[in-house]
Amino acid sequence: MDNGSKPFHLSQERRVIVIDDDRDFLESLSRLLELEGYAVRKASNKTDAWYVLDAFPAEVALIDIRLGQGSGLTLLTELRNRFPKMACIMMTAYASVPTVIEALLGEAYDYLCKPFIKEDLVATLDRCFEHTWLTREREQAISALEQRNEELVQINAGLHQVVGSMQELSTCSTLQQLCTVLLNDVVRTSKADGGTIYLRQDDQLILKDSLNTDDAPAALSLPLTEENLFSKAMATRLPEVISDLQRQKGPASKSWSQYAKHSFLVFPLVGDHEDPIGVIAVHSEQGSPFTLQECEFGRILISLGCEAIRVLNALENVAASEERLRKIVDNSPSAILLKDYEGRYLMVNKRFEEWHGRQASDTVGKTSSDIFAKPIARIYNAQDKDVLAGGKVINEEVSIPFADGTLHSLLMTKFPVLDTKGNPTGIGSISTDITDRRRVEEQLRQAQKLEALGLLTGGIAHDFNNLLAVILGNLSLVREERECSGLIEELIDDAHASARSGAELTERLLAFGRQQELHPRVTDVSTFVRNNSRLLERTVGGEIEIVTEFGKDLWNAEVDQSQLETSLLNLAINAGHAMPDGGRLTIKVSNFEVARSQSQPKDSFARNQYVLLSVRDNGIGMSPEVADRAVQPFFTTKEAGHGNGLGLSMVYGFVKQSGGHMEIVSHVDKGTTIKLYLPTAGELDRQPVAIPQTRSESINRNERILVVEDKPAVRKLATTILTRLGYRVFEASDGFNALRLLANEQGVDLLFTDVVLPGGMCGVELAQRARALQPDLNVLYTSGYADQVFARKDVAEDDVMLVKKPFTKEDLECAVRAALEEGTSQS
Template sequence: MTDQDEPNSSLLGQARKLQAILESAVDAIITIDGQGTITTVNPAAARLFGYDQAEFLGRNVHFLMPEPYHSEHDGYIHNYRSTGRRKIIGIGREVTGRRRDGSLFPMHLAVSEFETDGRTHFTGIIHDLSDRKATELALRQAQKMEAMGQLTGGIAHDFNNLLTVIIGNLEMLEGKLTTPLQRELTNEALEAADLGARLTARLLAFARRSHLEPETVNLNSFVVGLTDMLHRTLGATIYLSNALTPHLWSARVDASQVESAIVNLAVNARDAMPDGGRLLIETGNAAVDADMSSRLDGLSPGDYVRLSVSDTGAGMSQAVRERAFEPFFTTKEQGRGTGLGLSMIYGFAKQSGGLVTIDSTVGKGTTVTIYLPRHRVEPLQATAIGDADAPASGTGQVILAVEDDDRLRKLTVSRLTQLGYVVLAAASGAEALELLASNPGIDLLFTDVVMPGGMSGYQLRQQARALYPHMPVLLTSGYAEELAGNRTAEEDIRILRKPYRMADLAAAIEDAIKA
């Protein structure tokens, strides 16, 4: 080998090493000359932008940029070369790229400058930010929904206390009325209060603070059972069909919430198809692995039952999809929707350990999918339950009623006294423990769940049971926190949800005392 061959060999080795780096790099690397013409490109760039490598060469790099950067790019280079002012060279910043199919994506672009053969060249290293941006968006959305859930849950709690007082006093007044007009006005007020109670129930569902009553169910049964009713509701212009998996796994969920979710989604789909269309209700089994979990907002890996409702309606824009689960957000005209249907479904699914997703394209339709955790115990056959007998009144049993709200405590004492019970009242958990210690003959502890002073109804229940292990306890709440997080090994927790009617109170008290 001659002396001249050794430098050539060294240069060849360096070129091969550089080529290997370019070929194996994860990020896109593009080199341009001083006029913006692409001279080299690596495979990662071809994959990122969707072109073959040969399609880059000899073209101005601005074809990879959306407007206004497409038209202004050459001016950026000219301004830099004439003034020396750096906007991105040697600095790096977040910009937007355009793929072959026209789609845009966020990317970080770092540009360096070098000279060869007396000519200036620029190398751009491009890192795709799509995944990071999607994660950031999902996190912001989750934080927003959590904050809204806390707000709506707190409002619903206070509102339910007010409704309990309103309903209770109207019911007590009802028996003292003497004219038909008085009774009519009272009934209208009670009906309005019941509407308010249904509104707060939906808010609590969104806030994931509903008191769910889960049972083992097969979702196919619900779809089949609702089909006739949905045909009548949707009308003749909507073609309804089902695609039900024959060997569908069971789920343990609140049956009333499942029915409400199916009906809400079907009605939403109908409203999105004013001129008619197709509605498909589909069930399936879904085994969520780690990769699928990352695409489903971090849904825990495992087995899930999937319920999807798809329509061929107007579809949603990205801006609408991002707000679709917010309470009171609706695109329907005034008077045609409360904006609580999807928010209620969202809260129910999350509280049940699952998830709701929306896949929608403007002009092509929408698919809403609910994932609910699989339950491995087969469902029991449902049995018909007749109307329960009217609950009997008390016969002098002693009840300790614990409620921090003065008006509600006064009402509760009046109601229980009217039902035939002897009532002791306490405004806090500490006061209740003092009464329990000095009155061993108490037959039932009836306590609110959320109370000030550092002791909740659950904690009061535990301390009362330590004093009197067999004492019946009935809890009540307008907030109805998730019982699962407050249960220990015991399964006999009883709770009466606010607002409640006199008959509900009587039945709950009697059941608790007899248990």
């Protein structure tokens, strides 16, 4: 046989056992075989054969079919049972067919008939060896295949689990749920006993879940210390197997001491940019339980888990941003809506629901024509058409009734909603309610108009006062100058009375112009109303019932009481006129606090708290046009002689000058309420103090008085009166002349000066500079109206003495005396 054709077993030892009871034959055959290169052992009986085979794994046995007392065939059966892979060749001297059949049935590989030639023997043996080795190789191949098969079954099962986990993970709606699922799946796939999952939150790892793990720390601070079980995996972003925690010097941290004999498999969880977002650690009690395959499946699961976390985070971000947007849209003070190309509502916000009294669910899918009355739907549809056709943004102001029936001005912005190619797919709209703004603007316009009118009126009244001062003063001088006949006396009296009513009229105009002299005092308005109730009854007459309502714990107001009385009377008279057939006049006092949200023109409510005095009648009321103009001076709807239109303007001016606010609420045939918001005590600006109207007895007529007045007639009047009273009088037309005179003329006792002077130096400044020259100088001011000049010049109230224009001789006499005596008493 050509050995070169069978290289696969040339290098291998060929072990043969020869079993024969014929010792000579046994010896010679063994030698022959050894010479042929076989490893040979001999046995002459069954016992020897067992003994030899215990130590010598023969691949082939040469068995004599007749073995002394025993049969070779029996031995064949026993050998096959014990060494099934050993091939047996039977040797027989009787090549009878029945024996051969028996041997082959007994699972002999072949047989040789004695005597046999060497070539037959070697050929039979080689065939037998080849067969044996082929059988063994086939068996090894089958076993390897089976093992591979088993592995594939396991991989298949693992993949099944992974697919199942993937589906499970994709249905998780919260991070917590996802962590629980992921941990369970990783523990199951890696056949671990338990584990933990941590997610990063700011600078901590937070325990999200644990399975069969006691005392896992609830939080770990980042960065992790080197000893931490997770630190390496987190740092390298690679899974780490720790086969025996006990032997790990570093990671055997205290928290895991009870798992000292466990193996750990630690997987880092990584985010979008490979940044560590958490960690999963599973543990097992067995020595080295985690196979490569288990690690691989763990890795796959972890990467699926990380993907699921990313998706969930992204979804949560989208949901949070949607929620934020929804909140902004719903809390917007504007109505926001979207419509599709056909004009059907796709979405409306809360404000829209409130304004139009219909839920979004009732609105979505409908069109403006389904929801609004025809005229309004027509406006909306036309706007929508313009927006879609022109592709432009439109801004329009529209008047729309709300669900409660009130008409509102809306500033509406409509814009096309475009698809990615820029084609319009619908309409967006944002509407802001500007009703309040418009009202406030109107109020402001009205207030500004009144203010301008007030300035004009005040200016005229001021000049008029100078004229009246001269007329009144001169009339009293004329009366003193000469003995008057009855007629002249009468004429002078009439002139005096007319000038007096002129002065009263001027007074009311000054009141409207907010330029009258006020003496605010802390006033309990309810008591004030009570005290005036008789007067009110007399004023409005018996047909009218007067009702008073007073709130609890009322604050005090700080107002000029005599002006308040005049105001109350004016309002009562107006109410009386509005109820010619009788009615009810309700006077109410309450505290009023300005709500923060109240939208009012800035100058309406400069303070937060007011005492509200409201006077309500159920008379004829005013049309909006009349109510609009009622405050203007000389506006009246009354017949000539029944009213000159100064009542409400006086009240308005007084309240405004006091730092308060006035409101008219009136409806035709329903009645009128006039609300006076009076400033609460303690918040008022300083005002000049009035001169006490007392006459002094101690008169030293030789005192020297410097009169400073730019109007020659008034200056002349003052000079004449004072000279007649026996004072030595000097005069100057402005501050500079006055100072020059004071510098030359020593010993002036009193500076009597107009507050308003030409040439840039006012009376107050003059007084200050004059006192610098002559510190003990007394000062008396005169003015046609109370100006803020004292406050502006930072002059203390107590330092100011003032006589109001127009003054009579008596007024001036008193004032001068008081001013001189004030100086005397101070020195």
